[in-house]
Amino acid sequence: MVEKVLIVEDDxxxxxLVRVNxxxxxxxxxxLADGQSAMLHLATESYSLLLLDIMLPNVSGLDICRHVRQHHPEQAIIMLTAKDSEMDRVLGLELGADDYMTKPFSVRELQARVRAQLRKVQLLRGQIDKQAQDTYFNLGNLHIDLAGRQAKISTQVLDLTATEFELLHYLAKHPNKVFSRSHLLESVWGYHHSGYEHTVNSHINRLRAKVEHDAAAPQIIQTVWGVGYKLNALGLS
Structure with a gap:
């Protein structure tokens, strides 16, 4: 199957450069070169991956990201940001972007990050298509439906993005085991690139906001200072 990527960039x-590579x-x-056209286009077309510039005419990439996440939480999204726009990058991650790249970026890094996101898309398809595989995972009062891509704590359905779902599932498969940010970046995102580990921090914080009673005092997804993160199985009892 040929993967399709939508590039929304006004430069x-x-x-x-992106298209050629x-x-x-x-x-x-x-x-597409403007945000309004992209919003209209996405109402009728589907893509394996969206590459969204933040600064777009008419409708910003952040607004597109927010809209897509509301209607298609499984959609893979990479944001393209200016080098000095740290707040935009953080906001993009908070709104549900799976990854971001700062301009100017190297061709090799662009290809690696796109391949990583497409591997996740392909894995998702494979998981959905596997009829014979057990599709449910339970740990305490956490219930994960792999085929339906849904997670619940007790009876409360968690509104997770595709990356948040993968991160929660990975931690839950290894309860009480501590993982470094670089390990999670490689295992969940599919690559390792020095300097981008804070992508993990942002996703952990968003995930905590959805699974914890008090995200400021987490009992389920805990920080082990100087090492990384773990899922505390006792917090799910």
């Missing part, structure tokens, strides 16, 4: 030189990987691309 035509950057859009051409994704075509080298055998990936089909489409390009």
């Amino acid at each position: 035509l030189d950057i859009a051409d 994704l075509h080298e990987l055998g990936i089909q691309t489409e390009h």
Whole structure:
């Protein structure tokens, strides 16, 4: 199956650079230069991955990300940001972006990050298609439906993005085991790149806000200072 990526970028030189280098990987691309066109397009078309610039005419990439997450929480999204816009990058992650890249970026890194997101998309398809596989995972009062891509604590359904779901599932499969940020970045996101471990921090914080009674004093997803994070099985009893 040929993967399709939508590039929403108003800088035509950057859009051409992305398009050419994704075509080298055998990936089909489409390009739109403004946010309003992208919103209308996404109402009728689906893509394996969205590459969204933050600063767009008419509708910002952040607004598109927020809208897509509300209607298609499983959609893979990479945000493209200016090098000095740290707050935009943080907000993009808070709104549900799976990853981000700062401009200017290297071709090799672009290809690696896109491949990593597409591997996750392919894995998701494979999990859904596996009929014979046990599709349920339970740990205490945490219940994960792998085929339905749904997680619940007791009877409360958790509103998770695709990356949050994968992160929770990975931690739950290894209860009480401590993982470093770099290990989680490699195991859940599919790559390791020095300097991007705070992507894990942002997703952990968002996940805590959804699973904890008090995110400021977490009992389920805990920090082990100087090491990383673990899922405390006793917090799910």
